[in-house]
Amino acid sequence: MNDLHKLTISHAHQLLKEKKISAVELTRASLAHLAKVEDKVQACVTTSEDVALKQAKEADKVISSGKIMPLTGIPALIKDVMCTKGIKTTCSSKILENFVPPYDATVIEKLKASNAVILGKTNMDEFAMGSSTENSAFFPTRNPWDLDRVPGGSSGGSAVAVSADEAIYALGSDTGGSIRQPAGFCSVVGLKPTYGRVSRFGLVAFASSLDQIGPITKNVADCALVLNTIAGHDPRDSTSAPNPVPDYTKSLTADIKNLRIGIPKEYFVEGMQQEVRAGIEAAIQKLQELGAKVDWNVSLPLTKYALAVYYIIAPSEASANLARYDGVKYGFSYQDTNNMWEAMEKTKQFGFGAEVKRRIMLGTYALSAGYYDAYYLKAQKVRTLIIREFKTAFEKYDALVTPTSPTVPFKLGEKVDDPIQMYLSDVCTLPINIAGLPAISIPAGFADGLPIGMQIIGKPFDEETILHIAFAYEQATDWHKRKPPI
Amino acid sequence: MKLNRKEVQHIALLARLGLSEDEIEKFRIQLSDILENFEILKQLDTTDIPPTSQSIALQNILRPDEAKASCPVEDILANAPQREGDSFKVRAVLE
Numbered sequence: 001m002n003d004l005h006k007l008t009i010s011h012a013h014q015l016l017k018e019k020k021i022s023a024v025e026l027t028r029a030s031l032a033h034l035a036k037v038e039d040k041v042q043a044c045v046t047t048s049e050d051v052a053l054k055q056a057k058e059a060d061k062v063i064s065s066g067k068i069m070p071l072t073g074i075p076a077l078i079k080d081v082m083c084t085k086g087i088k089t090t091c092s093s094k095i096l097e098n099f100v101p102p103y104d105a106t107v108i109e110k111l112k113a114s115n116a117v118i119l120g121k122t123n124m125d126e127f128a129m130g131s132s133t134e135n136s137a138f139f140p141t142r143n144p145w146d147l148d149r150v151p152g153g154s155s156g157g158s159a160v161a162v163s164a165d166e167a168i169y170a171l172g173s174d175t176g177g178s179i180r181q182p183a184g185f186c187s188v189v190g191l192k193p194t195y196g197r198v199s200r201f202g203l204v205a206f207a208s209s210l211d212q213i214g215p216i217t218k219n220v221a222d223c224a225l226v227l228n229t230i231a232g233h234d235p236r237d238s239t240s241a242p243n244p245v246p247d248y249t250k251s252l253t254a255d256i257k258n259l260r261i262g263i264p265k266e267y268f269v270e271g272m273q274q275e276v277r278a279g280i281e282a283a284i285q286k287l288q289e290l291g292a293k294v295d296w297n298v299s300l301p302l303t304k305y306a307l308a309v310y311y312i313i314a315p316s317e318a319s320a321n322l323a324r325y326d327g328v329k330y331g332f333s334y335q336d337t338n339n340m341w342e343a344m345e346k347t348k349q350f351g352f353g354a355e356v357k358r359r360i361m362l363g364t365y366a367l368s369a370g371y372y373d374a375y376y377l378k379a380q381k382v383r384t385l386i387i388r389e390f391k392t393a394f395e396k397y398d399a400l401v402t403p404t405s406p407t408v409p410f411k412l413g414e415k416v417d418d419p420i421q422m423y424l425s426d427v428c429t430l431p432i433n434i435a436g437l438p439a440i441s442i443p444a445g446f447a448d449g450l451p452i453g454m455q456i457i458g459k460p461f462d463e464e465t466i467l468h469i470a471f472a473y474e475q476a477t478d479w480h481k482r483k484p485p486i
Numbered sequence: 487m488k489l490n491r492k493e494v495q496h497i498a499l500l501a502r503l504g505l506s507e508d509e510i511e512k513f514r515i516q517l518s519d520i521l522e523n524f525e526i527l528k529q530l531d532t533t534d535i536p537p538t539s540q541s542i543a544l545q546n547i548l549r550p551d552e553a554k555a556s557c558p559v560e561d562i563l564a565n566a567p568q569r570e571g572d573s574f575k576v577r578a579v580l581e
Contacts, residue, residue, distance in 0.1 A: 102561035196542040209540040238547040239540060308524045328576055333567030340577040349504030361513055364501040378527050380537030387538060419516055436541025
């Protein structure tokens with residue numbers, strides 16, 4: 001069978017189960033295709049062929065014994081922010097360039113418990129800070145739909161890997177849009193689960209009250225399958241929720257009659273590209289045709305405060321989290337001095353890139369004596385107001401629908417010197433992390449051959465409804481079947 | 487909010503982050519611009535609003551105190567920039 005790398009999880013699972021293909025064949029096909037396109041897209045920081053083939057052989061044994069699970073034997077790529085025992089985990093940072101974790105993140109343990117195959121680790125904005133993957137300390141990743149354009153970020157490598165068929169699916173992490181925005185830019189499905197739905201143990205911390213791991217997949221059914229595997233309570237993450245995990249595949253039905261969908265007008269922001277607006281409006285019309293009750297006139301007036309709230313809270317938490325990179329326990333360490341403070345300062349100076357430094361500075365300032373109340377505390381209070389505003393909206397609607405990003409993918413280099421313009425790229429996704437809600441980005445069309453993503457936002461722990469709507473839309477369209485021209 | 491060089495250097499010292507002369511100047515301008523954007527929050531009256539530190543209201547999460555095997559010392563020290571025996575080697579903290 002040709003083109004095994006193009007398979008979805010559900011299709012590959014079927015073929016593995018019926019023993020029409022083996023996990024080793026599938027893994028070899030993915031690795032071969034990866035080797036072919038990787039020069040063009042540069043999605044991976046590390047590939048672990050030997051480990052992958054060993055895992056695939058193991059998976060074939062499990063399948064022979066009749067104990068196949070939905071992800072058994074299926075090759076995945078992992079954003080390089082999740083700890084993988086024995087495989088380098090760099091966060092695309094010089095400071096962790098040679099760091100080999102002594103343990104697995106909980107999500108990796110869960111994948112291994114299903115005998116999944118891990119092909120390697122994907123490129124990202126350093127420490128997940130950025131919206132274009134250009135902040136990687138190693139190299140930028142390129143958008144397979146146009147190699148001169150960014151794939152979005154920070155999970156750009158993972159989104160590209162799935163879009164370019166380097167892996168059957170990938171894991172990303174999302175602090176302000178880092179799964180959804182690149183998924184939108186690469187025309188794949190990306191889900192940020194509710195805060196607390198997936199364990200953060202072993203996820204290198206950026207902003208602990210906002211970070212969440214989620215799937216990046218070729219279609220909505222695959223997204224549900226991956227979420228089934230990675231979701232759930234973990235005693236090692238005290239913010240992981242004890243709520244039971246439903247079978248998310250059960251919510252995948254095409255009938256969305258009478259579901260109430262709200263369209264918050266503030267997400268159709270000034271400066272939004274006309275083609276994106278038109279594409280999303282057409283997609284919403286499609287939802288209406290499918291029977292959803294759409295209210296086009298919802299207002300969430302606090303939306304305009306979300307950017308400021310996010311860029312106070314996230315850097316504040318980051319400045320505390322990144323204080324651990326002191327060059328003593330692991331990671332890059334400046335050695336050319338006997339002075340402890342100088343060693344620490346130079347370790348960070350030479351170990352961190354510009355955006356990470358910028359956010360450490362911003363967060364340190366917002367938390368410093370005399371400014372804490374005016375910035376950090378104020379932002380936390382506005383956060384409460386934003387959460388309340390969403391809660392009120394969800395009394396009337398089952399889901400909210402917006403664009404994932406106000407633009408199509410931009411050119412490499414276009415925004416690197418303008419942090420505020422770069423931050424605005426996540427203006428539609430940041431509020432969702434502030435409120436801890438689940439949201440999914442799905443392919444919703446193209447403008448001049450460049451992808452447009454639609455974001456569907458749900459109530460806390462109601463991933464089922466957004467998967468349901470996403471599935472219904474996907475059944476009625478074929479955007480997700482289009483492949484990039486590489 | 488316009489920052490001056492001294493303030494930028496003070497923040498860097500608090501963060502124990504070394505900065506080059508160019509970075510000090512670049513961050514002075516960029517951070518001033520970003521802080522300017524935060525002024526928008528002053529429009530909102532938040533007098534009686536409680537702060538939110540994370541979005542799911544879990545508090546005082548405990549688990550049974552069970553002894554379990556920890557990471558082997560050798561695995562942890564494998565990443566140490568400098569070690570001495572089974573310890574991390576650090577520079578003198580007190581001169």
